[in-house]
Amino acid sequence: MTSESSIASGNGLLSNGIAYERRGSGRPVVLLHGWCLNSGMWIYAQDALLRGHEIITIDLAGFGRSAGLAGPYSIARHADDLASVLVELHLRDVVLVGFAFGAAVALELASRRHPSVAAVVSVGIPDAGSSPYEKMPKSMRRDWPDFARRSAKALFHTAQSEATIAWLERMFGTASLLVALETVGVLAAYDPAPAVAKIEVPVLFVHGDTDPVAPVELGRKCAALAAKGRVEVIPDCGHLIVLDQKNAFHEAARRFIEAA
Numbered sequence: 401m402t403s404e405s406s407i408a409s410g411n412g413l414l415s416n417g418i419a420y421e422r423r424g425s426g427r428p429v430v431l432l433h434g435w436c437l438n439s440g441m442w443i444y445a446q447d448a449l450l451r452g453h454e455i456i457t458i459d460l461a462g463f464g465r466s467a468g469l470a471g472p473y474s475i476a477r478h479a480d481d482l483a484s485v486l487v488e489l490h491l492r493d494v495v496l497v498g499f500a501f502g503a504a505v506a507l508e509l510a511s512r513r514h515p516s517v518a519a520v521v522s523v524g525i526p527d528a529g530s531s532p533y534e535k536m537p538k539s540m541r542r543d544w545p546d547f548a549r550r551s552a553k554a555l556f557h558t559a560q561s562e563a564t565i566a567w568l569e570r571m572f573g574t575a576s577l578l579v580a581l582e583t584v585g586v587l588a589a590y591d592p593a594p595a596v597a598k599i600e601v602p603v604l605f606v607h608g609d610t611d612p613v614a615p616v617e618l619g620r621k622c623a624a625l626a627a628k629g630r631v632e633v634i635p636d637c638g639h640l641i642v643l644d645q646k647n648a649f650h651e652a653a654r655r656f657i658e659a660a
Contacts, residue, residue, distance in 0.1 A: 421458075427494075432496065437568075462582075475586060526590065608637030634649060
């Protein structure tokens with residue numbers, strides 16, 4: 401079942417201070433960015449998924465245009481904010497698409513069995529045991545701009561243009577170090593399993609085949625826990641799947657959204 405809507409394009413701030421942008425009409429698809437990124441990471445997905453859908457992007461509290469919002473910046477708090485977004489924008493039959501940290505937020509809200517959430521696309525879901533999050537604060541405190549530069553490069557398996565790497569470096573670098581430190585602490589304790597086991601709606605776990613941050617085996621584990629979970633493995637792909645192999649990701653997401 402899909403819900404049709406015809407909403408004027410626009411952007412703004414919601415009553416809880418969350419910045420959003422919405423484009424198109426049709427079934428609503430909400431895109432949730434990853435750690436220390438912002439809604440700008442979805443530029444290609446916004447275009448690719450727009451046909452037949454209303455695309456809503458938000459900046460999570462502490463990041464992007466929502467950077468001025470105070471903490472705490474826990475997964476639960478972000479899920480509370482997301483629930484408010486769905487209510488205030490009158491969204492129904494929603495597909496949540498989240499990358500990494502954003503995927504954790506999407507899974508948390510779905511685990512609460514929110515009535516507006518119809519399906520989830522979890523892209524590169526992380527966990528505490530798959531990446532050395534506890535070691536990252538030392539490097540972050542020593543040289544945050546350099547950490548941002550190295551992080552931008554490390555997200556990819558395939559070669560990217562210098563312009564793309566510089567664009568992502570700037571995106572990382574605009575995140576506050578204090579917010580980055582708090583949220584990397586959240587990731588250092590994160591386990592998706594408890595939330596995933598409670599989800600009843602369809603969930604697609606998308607993983608890159610060479611991703612060292614969110615390995616394919618983690619996606620398979622999560623899919624086995626979910627009542628209606630399955631895995632899509634993107635070949636020749638690193639962690640930032642939505643850019644590293646964007647065409648393959650768009651195709652997988654469209655297939656799932658249309659069937660969910």
